[in-house]
Amino acid sequence: MELADLSAVDAVAMFRSGAVSPVEMLDAVLSRVDRCEPVLRATYSLDAEGARAAAKAAEQRWRRQEPVGALDGVPVTIKENVATKGTPVPLGTAATELVPADADGPAAARLREEGAVIIAKTTMPDYGMLSSGLSSFHATARNPWDTSKGPGGSSAGAGAAGAAGYGPLHVGTDIGGSIRLPAGWCALVGLKPTFGRVPVDPPYPGRVVGPMTRTAKDAALMMSVLSKPDSRDHLSLPPQELDWRCPPVYPRGLRIGLQLDAGVGLPVHPEIAAAVTEAARAFEAAGAAVEPIEPIITREMLDGLNDFWRTRFWSDFERMPLERREKVLPYIREWVESGADLSGVAVYRGYSQMDAMAVAAERALRPFDYVLSPVSPVPAFAAELPSPTNDPLAPFEHIGFTVPYNMSGQPAVSVNCGFTSDGLPIGLQIAGHRFNDAGVLGLVRTYERIRPAQPDWPKL
Known part of the structure; x- marks a missing residue:
């Protein structure tokens, strides 16, 4: 097995034993990225220099057997709508004014605290509102299983990166399927956690952050970090000690x-x-x-949600200068504008x-x-x-x-x-x-x- 394909669980064990160093693993991952990225276009703001510095620091800690956390030295990517300090958050669209983020979002902060080596952000479509890798800002992401296909979305780059082996751990977000759809189309394990289990900034009904990995054990390891508390999410669950080893759940009697x-x-x-x-x-x-x-759901439910989401976006879209509106992907623009004249009653019924x-x-x-x-x-x-x-x-x-x-x-x-x-x-x-996140991963x-x-x- 190539080092770029190591699971996070195995990587940590090999760092501990000295069989592999974080620098060796990172070099293998960056080599994989260099080879695949001209086709897959999964990354944004690749930071090889910063990643190497982080991997070298982790290597020294492992030599002293003093890891800083559960993921010390493990390569990770983060979806670009999850803030990382100093990197603009374009939200997948050319309409965004690029301003460096002033702080890590909760998921990025927890990963850094545990020693994870952030190699890049991953791409997404405009505003995360497509199940594809099509974007007015990023190049079109592609699926490693068949590069004529998309990886899915909106965690498009994360799906492609996971299947291609850009390291073992990838952060996605999901408000309608945006972790699970690309995970499904790229053969990954993608968990949409219980709402509130992983702090999100800004929080919003239905929106979650979660892991996209090749194995359930890696997803569980990642959840042990992502689920730690952050006061910026007023909708998050109270901190809870869960068994994130997620032992197998046996089917007999279920x-x-x-x-x-x-x-x-x-x-x-x-x-x-x-x-x-x-x-x-x-x-x-x-x-x-x-x-x-x-x-489970009906046409009325899905169409009502569509009405509400269109109007929610229109409330921001109508305030944008025309020159910025015109940069939004035409498909998204047409979708948003189709909700401009919905009545208040229709929007309320949609929200319900x-x-x-x-x-x-x-x-x-x-x-x-x-x-x-x-x-x-x-x-x-x-x-x-x-x-x-x-x-x-x-x-x-x-x-x-x-x-x-x-x-x-x-x-x-x-x-x-x-x-x-x-x-x-x-x-x-x-x-x-x-609340049974450990159970679904165990199954x-x-x-x-x-x-x-x-x-x-x-x-x-």
Whole structure:
């Protein structure tokens, strides 16, 4: 195995034993980035010099057996909408005025405190409102499994970086599926934690920060750091000591729901339905009781959310100077402007659908320990497209499985469960009850053991 492909758990063990140094691992990761980045375009503000200084400091600490924290010397990338001190936060759009951030956001601060080596920020689409790597500011990100496809979004660069081996740990954000969708399309483990589990600045209903990794153990290790408190998030949960070792959750005796119909949006691709069904059978063979469940959300819920989100963006967009508006990706501009004339009543009804989704998701999960579903109804799509529909008036037809858990605050994770006949990854979503983040990762650990053998990671 190349050093760039080491898991974080294995890297820490090898740093401790002296078998590998943080500098050696970083050099391998930067070499991988140099080789792949001309095609993948996953990074923003790559800081090789700063990363080398951090890795050398970590190397000295490990020689003294005095690591500063759980991730000392481990390479990490951070999505560009999570602030890092001194780096502008463009939010994926050329319309942003570039001003260096005056402080690390909560996730970046916790990672630095634990010794992680930040090598780069990762790219995203305009305002994080696309499930693609298309951006008016960044070059178009591409999927390492098939570079004609996008990695998904909005944590687009993080998905591509994780699959390509730009180190083991990647920070994403998710308000409708933006961790789980690229994780699913890039064969990663991507956790949308319980709302409030990981502090966010600024906080907003449904928005979370979470890990994107190749294994559940690495996601758990990262969560042990990201979940530490930060007073800037007034919506965050009280600090809680959880067992972030996330031991495997064994299926025997579990009740697991199986959802194959989102109830709204694009139909599920037959190969995706087959792969998710096969995953459910694997849990059943291991002793779980698996039962089909009905769709969770409705057309009224998804359209109402679209109304509210368009108006929320329009409230900022209309105050922007015309020359800045014109820099926004045309697809996003058309989507935002389509909400300009919605009435106050329509917007309120749209906002109320967030709560309706939350109630529906909680009710659906209540009889079960976990619920399985596809992450997305469709596989990765062309890198040049902003969304699977390519229609700004129907932009969310692919998030019917993911968005309910943003609104309910329940943890949900993506894990690879197979590949299409074209070799594209298929994501299985596992959702659990609020606060049971360790449980969903534990069930992923079990699934990693019982699923079919995985192919090698793509090499460019």
